[in-house]
Amino acid sequence: MNNNMSGKGQQTKAIHAGESPENQNKASAPHICMSSTFVVDEPLSFSANNLEPDSPLIYTRWANPTIAQLEEKLATLENAESCVAFSSGMAASSSILLSLLNQGDHVVISNTNYPGTAEIARDTLPRFGIQSTPVDTSSLDDIRAAIQQNTKMIWTETPSNLLLRITNIAAAAEIAQQQDAILVVDSTFATPVATNPIELGADLVIHSLTKYIGGHGDALGGAVVGRQELTGPLRGEGLIHYGGVISPFNAWLIMRGMATLPLRMRVHQENAMSVAEYLENHPRVGRVLYPGLPTHPQHELAKSQMKNFSGMISFTTDQPHQDAARMMKELEIIHYAVSLGHHRSFIYLMETKDLIGSSYRLKGEEREKYKAVAGEGLFRFSVGLEDANDLIEDLRLILD
Numbered sequence: 004m005n006n007n008m009s010g011k012g013q014q015t016k017a018i019h020a021g022e023s024p025e026n027q028n029k030a031s032a033p034h035i036c037m038s039s040t041f042v043v044d045e046p047l048s049f050s051a052n053n054l055e056p057d058s059p060l061i062y063t064r065w066a067n068p069t070i071a072q073l074e075e076k077l078a079t080l081e082n083a084e085s086c087v088a089f090s091s092g093m094a095a096s097s098s099i100l101l102s103l104l105n106q107g108d109h110v111v112i113s114n115t116n117y118p119g120t121a122e123i124a125r126d127t128l129p130r131f132g133i134q135s136t137p138v139d140t141s142s143l144d145d146i147r148a149a150i151q152q153n154t155k156m157i158w159t160e161t162p163s164n165l166l167l168r169i170t171n172i173a174a175a176a177e178i179a180q181q182q183d184a185i186l187v188v189d190s191t192f193a194t195p196v197a198t199n200p201i202e203l204g205a206d207l208v209i210h211s212l213t214k215y216i217g218g219h220g221d222a223l224g225g226a227v228v229g230r231q232e233l234t235g236p237l238r239g240e241g242l243i244h245y246g247g248v249i250s251p252f253n254a255w256l257i258m259r260g261m262a263t264l265p266l267r268m269r270v271h272q273e274n275a276m277s278v279a280e281y282l283e284n285h286p287r288v289g290r291v292l293y294p295g296l297p298t299h300p301q302h303e304l305a306k307s308q309m310k311n312f313s314g315m316i317s318f319t320t321d322q323p324h325q326d327a328a329r330m331m332k333e334l335e336i337i338h339y340a341v342s343l344g345h346h347r348s349f350i351y352l353m354e355t356k357d358l359i360g361s362s363y364r365l366k367g368e369e370r371e372k373y374k375a376v377a378g379e380g381l382f383r384f385s386v387g388l389e390d391a392n393d394l395i396e397d398l399r400l401i402l403d
C-alpha cells in the first residue's frame with residue numbers, strides 16, 4: 004500500500020499517516036508491539052553513539068515499531084522531518100534542555116509556562132551551569148532585551164498556560180535565527196490542527212501527548228518534532244541515556260486518539276466559544292480569557308497564527324475560593340481536576356499566590372501584570388466534548 008501523505012488533509016493524515024496493514028495477515032488496525040527486545044541477526048553496536056535513523060531494531064529504549072508509527076503520524080501532522088516520542092511531556096521538555104544545552108549556555112524562556120518547565124529551568128539548569136531569563140514572550144521587545152551573547156535557546160509556550168498569552172512564532176523565529184539560537188515552541192494547547200510552528204520557523208515543537216493529542220485521559224506521553232539533526236541527540240541522550248521512553252501500549256492508545264484529533268478540535272473550539280460567551284455575559288464573572296474571543300488582548304495574532312482556537316478558557320469570579328469549594332462537591336458533569344485536552348471537561352482554580360510565588364516567582368512589574376489579570380486566582384477550564392448546553396447548565400449550578 005502507498006502511504007504517501009503529501010498533499011493530503013489533516014484528517015486523512017491523522018487516520019492514515021504512520022500506519023499501513025501489516026504484512027502477515029493484513030490487519031487493518033495497527034498491532035501493538037510490546038516486545039522490549041528484538042532478535043538480532045547481524046552484529047550491532049550497543050552504543051547510542053552509533054545509532055543511525057535506519058539502524059535495525061535492538062531494544063525498545065532505542066526504538067520500537069509501535070512507537071515509530073506514532074512518531075511518523077505526528078511528524079506528518081506537523082509537516083516536520085522527524086519526531087521522537089517520550090513517556091510524558093516533561094520527559095520531552097527535560098530531554099531538550101539537558102541534551103541540547105551545555106555549561107555556560109543561556110535560555111530565554113516564557114515566564115508563565117507550564118510550572119514544571121518553569122521550575123526545571125529555574126532550579127535544575129543552574130546546577131549544570133546553564134542560566135535562564137524568564138520573560139513574557141508575547142512581547143517581542145522583552146525577548147530581544149533578554150538575549151545575551153551566550154543565548155542558545157528561546158523557549159515559548161503558545162497559547163501559554165493560564166494567561167493564554169500568544170507568542171508570535173514567526174517573529175520569535177527571526178530573533179532566534181539572528182542569534183543562532185534554537186526556537187522551541189510548546190504547542191500543547193494549540194495542537195497541529197491549530198498551528199504548525201515548524202512552518203513558521205520554529206526549530207523544535209513539543210507536545211504533551213497526554214492532552215489533546217491522546218485526548219482520552221488514559222495515557223501519558225510526550226513528543227518533540229523538528230529536524231533530524233536536532234531530534235537525533237534527543238533519541239541518543241533523552242531516550243537511550245535518560246530513559247524517558249513511552250510504553251508501546253501508551254503509544255498505541257495515543258495513536259488511536261490522534262486519529263480523531265481534527266474532528267475533536269472542531270468541537271472543542273465550538274464548545275469553548277459557547278462557554279466563553281456565556282461566561283463573558285455573567286455578572287459574577289470578571290475576566291474571561293479565550294483566544295477566540297474578540298476581547299482577548301491578542302485575538303488578531305491568534306486569528307493569524309491559529310486555525311483553531313482550541314478548548315482552553317481561563318476566567319475569574321467574584322468569590323473564587325467559595326466557588327472552587329462548591330465546584331468540588333456540586334458539579335455534575337465537569338470534573339474538578341487538573342490536566343486538559345481530554346474528551347471530559349476539567350475545571351481547576353489556579354491560585355495566583357501559588358503561581359507567582361512558588362511556580363513562577365515573578366517579580367516587580369511582571370508580578371503586578373499577572374495579578375492585574377488573575378486577581379486571587381484563575382479557573383482553568385478545559386472544555387471537553389460534552390454537549391455545550393450541559394456544560395453551561397453545570398456552571399449555572401455554581402455561578403447563578
Ligand SMILES: Cc1ncc(COP(=O)(O)O)c(C=O)c1O
Binds near residue numbers: 092164191211212225
Ligand atoms: C503546556 C504543557 N506542556 C507540558 C506539560 C507536561 O506534560 P506531561 O504532563 O505529559 O508531562 C503540560 C502539562 O500540563 C502542559 O500543560
